[in-house]
Amino acid sequence: MSDPIPFRPYAAGTQPSLDSPDYLGTRKRHPRHSLHKLPHTITETIGPAFSPALFPPMADMTTIDGRRALGERIIVAGRITDEDGRPVPNTMVEIWQANATGRYHHPADQHDAPLDPNFSGAGRVFTDADGRYKVLTIRPGAYPWPNHKNAWRPSHIHFSFFGPAFATRLVTQMYFPGDPLLAFDPIYNAVLDQAARQQLVSVFDFDITQPDYALGFRFDVVLRGRGATPMEH
Amino acid sequence: MTAATASQTIGPYWHLIEDKSWADLTRFGAEGERIVLTGAVIDGDGAPFADGCVEIWQADPPASDSFPGFGRSVIDRYGNYHLVTMKPGPVPGRGNAQQAPHIAICILGRGLMHHLVTRAYFDGETLNATDPLLTSIEEPARRATLIARNDAPGVWRLDIRLQGGNETVFLDI
Numbered sequence: 001m002s003d004p005i006p007f008r009p010y011a012a013g014t015q016p017s018l019d020s021p022d023y024l025g026t027r028k029r030h031p032r033h034s035l036h037k038l039p040h041t042i043t044e045t046i047g048p049a050f051s052p053a054l055f056p057p058m059a060d061m062t063t064i065d066g067r068r069a070l071g072e073r074i075i076v077a078g079r080i081t082d083e084d085g086r087p088v089p090n091t092m093v094e095i096w097q098a099n100a101t102g103r104y105h106h107p108a109d110q111h112d113a114p115l116d117p118n119f120s121g122a123g124r125v126f127t128d129a130d131g132r133y134k135v136l137t138i139r140p141g142a143y144p145w146p147n148h149k150n151a152w153r154p155s156h157i158h159f160s161f162f163g164p165a166f167a168t169r170l171v172t173q174m175y176f177p178g179d180p181l182l183a184f185d186p187i188y189n190a191v192l193d194q195a196a197r198q199q200l201v202s203v204f205d206f207d208i209t210q211p212d213y214a215l216g217f218r219f220d221v222v223l224r225g226r227g228a229t230p231m232e233h
Numbered sequence: 234m235t236a237a238t239a240s241q242t243i244g245p246y247w248h249l250i251e252d253k254s255w256a257d258l259t260r261f262g263a264e265g266e267r268i269v270l271t272g273a274v275i276d277g278d279g280a281p282f283a284d285g286c287v288e289i290w291q292a293d294p295p296a297s298d299s300f301p302g303f304g305r306s307v308i309d310r311y312g313n314y315h316l317v318t319m320k321p322g323p324v325p326g327r328g329n330a331q332q333a334p335h336i337a338i339c340i341l342g343r344g345l346m347h348h349l350v351t352r353a354y355f356d357g358e359t360l361n362a363t364d365p366l367l368t369s370i371e372e373p374a375r376r377a378t379l380i381a382r383n384d385a386p387g388v389w390r391l392d393i394r395l396q397g398g399n400e401t402v403f404l405d406i
Contacts, residue, residue, distance in 0.1 A: 003327045011236035016346035025242070025344030028277035029395050033375075035405035038366055042324050043292045043337050043352075044406050048303030054261075083234050096249040104246040108284070122249045158244060166290045166337050167406050171348060173241040190346050191239040199238055224237045 006040035007167040008083065008227040016190035023186040024147050040167060047165040050092040052126055061095070061123045061137040069119035071100025071138035073214040076174070076202065080131045080161065083225030087131025088168075094160035095123035095135055102141030102155075111143050136214065142181055154181035154188065163223040174219045175201045240347040245284045247341070248307065256306040258289075258318040263300040266320040269388045270336060270353060270381065273312040276344075277396030281312025285342020287393075289353075293321040293334070308342070320355075326365045333360035333367065340393065350404045353381045353391045370402055378402050 018030035038044070062069050076095075080088040098104045098121065101113035105121050125133045140155050156173040163170070175182060182188050182201070191197045199222070208216025254260055259267055270289065274282040288305045296302035306314040318336070326332040333354055340349040354361055361367055361380065370376040378401045381391035393401045 014236040015239055016241070018346055018349075020346050023242075023344070023346065026346060027344075028280070029282070029342070029344035031349070031396055031400055031403050033400055033402070036366075036370060036402050038404045038406050039327055040406065041326050041332060041365075043290070043332070043335070046292060048290060048296060048301055050301075050303075081235075083237055085235070094250045096247065098246075104249065106246045106249060108245055120249065124250070158241075158247070160243070160247075160250070166339075169288075169339060169348060170238060171240060171243045171341055172238055173244075187241055187346070191241075193236075193239075196236060196239045199235075200241065221238045222235050225234075 004040060004042050004045035005226045006045065007165065007224040010224070013193040014191070014196040016192075020186065020190035023190055044167040045165050047162060047168065050126075050162065055092060055124065057126060058122065058124045059135050061119070061121065061135065064118045064120060067118040069099070069138050070116050071119070073136065074139045075134060075136055075208050075210060075214050075216040076157065076219055077132065077134035077208045077216065078219040078221060080127050080133065080163075080221045080223060082223050086225070087127070087129070088163050088223055089127055089129045089131055091127050091162055091164070093125050093127065093133050095125070095137070095157060097121050097137065097157040098140040098143060100138050100141050102143030113141070113143065139176070147186060152181050152184070154179040154185050159219075159221070161221060161223060168223045170221070170223060172221075173200065176217065177201055177204055242343060242346055243286070243341040243348075245343040247286065251286075251305075251307060253307070255304055256316050258301055258304040258316065261299045261301065263294070263319055265294060267317060267387065268320045269315065269317055270391065271313065271315045271388065272381070272391040272393060274308050274314060274340065274393045275312055275395065281310065282308050282340075282342055282395060283310045283312060284308070285340060285345070287314040287316070288339040288341065289316055289318065290337045290339070291318065291321045291335075292324050294319050323360055330365045331360060331363070333358050333364035335364075338393070349395070350406050351393065351401055352379050352404065353389070354379050355389060356380050356382045374399070375402050
């Protein structure tokens with residue numbers, strides 16, 4: 001039986017270090033031993049397949065039972081490809097975020113900002129055959145967090161991707177262009193490669209913007225591609 | 234070629250997408266040997282990793298309409314995760330190798346800038362002695378961090394230590 005084709009290793013500097021000391025939460029949560037190299041086997045090169053029938057899409061996050069959430073309505077859309085530019089079709093995308101005031105609909109979030117009963121902050125979509133996805137939501141607010149004095153998270157939307165294999169799992173955050181808080185955020189800046197950091201910032205896009213309705217932001221995402229040769233060295 | 238998008242922490246509020254039913258991989262009617270995979274996830278202070286989650290994926294039994302192969306469990310305030318799944322059998326390794334039965338584990342949470350990957354093997358499996366991953370870990374004590382023990386009939390326990398004494402072997406995949 002021939003070996004499964006492995007996924008390529010991450011490009012140097014493009015992923016954040018587990019030990020990112022400016023983000024205090026990493027200090028007691030990163031392993032001290034180096035990671036143990038595992039050449040990919042069938043366990044890593046295949047992965048779960050989610051169907052919209054069993055995992056119903058929630059592509060409109062702006063209403064609950066027809067009641068509309070407060071805040072600036074936005075459309076976030078983009079394309080998921082692998083590192084070779086091939087689309088990642090029919091894959092599930094999970095989305096969650098704070099409301100327009102910068103508060104999560106979550107008991108652990110005690111930020112003194114109002115909750116919006118018409119905004120739960122959770123969404124789920126699937127890419128089409130060309131790897132494209134689209135979600136309608138509310139622009140999230142910035143909020144303070146206890147990492148350091150006067151620490152504020154820039155406005156962001158959380159995204160979770162699966163792709164075709166266990167090895168392509170990706171959980172990340174999308175940011176907004178021109179946000180002055182980005183320069184001070186230890187989570188965003190834990191990605192040392194400037195181009196890789198910039199990939200996390202969405203792009204304002206008139207082609208996604210719907211006239212008289214909502215501004216559009218493009219967030220394209222790249223999942224690991226398969227290598228041509230096994231990566232054992 | 235554009236490099237793969239960078240990971241960012243899942244943060245403390247991922248529960249907004251939590252569906253508790255995902256912790257039971259047998260919920261779609263899978264038939265066969267059911268097991269519980271449970272344990273505690275502990276940080277470098279010995280404190281519970283209370284706001285994260287444990288995801289699992291297994292290549293065997295093969296995913297189907299009745300078995301997703303994938304599950305997700307919240308880590309509770311005591312640091313415990315709890316999943317119900319099917320006992321995996323052996324799967325092919327690279328070359329002519331056979332891999333001992335195992336479940337792939339992905340750990341996500343506040344303070345983890347990238348998910349951590351490890352595996353659960355099962356104590357007492359004959360194939361553990363020749364499994365390519367287990368045999369590539371030289372120190373027996375480190376190897377043991379990947380082996381779940383049988384706590385009660387059908388209940389397998391694997392504690393996961395993120396940092397420090399008896400730190401779990403995490404994988405670069």
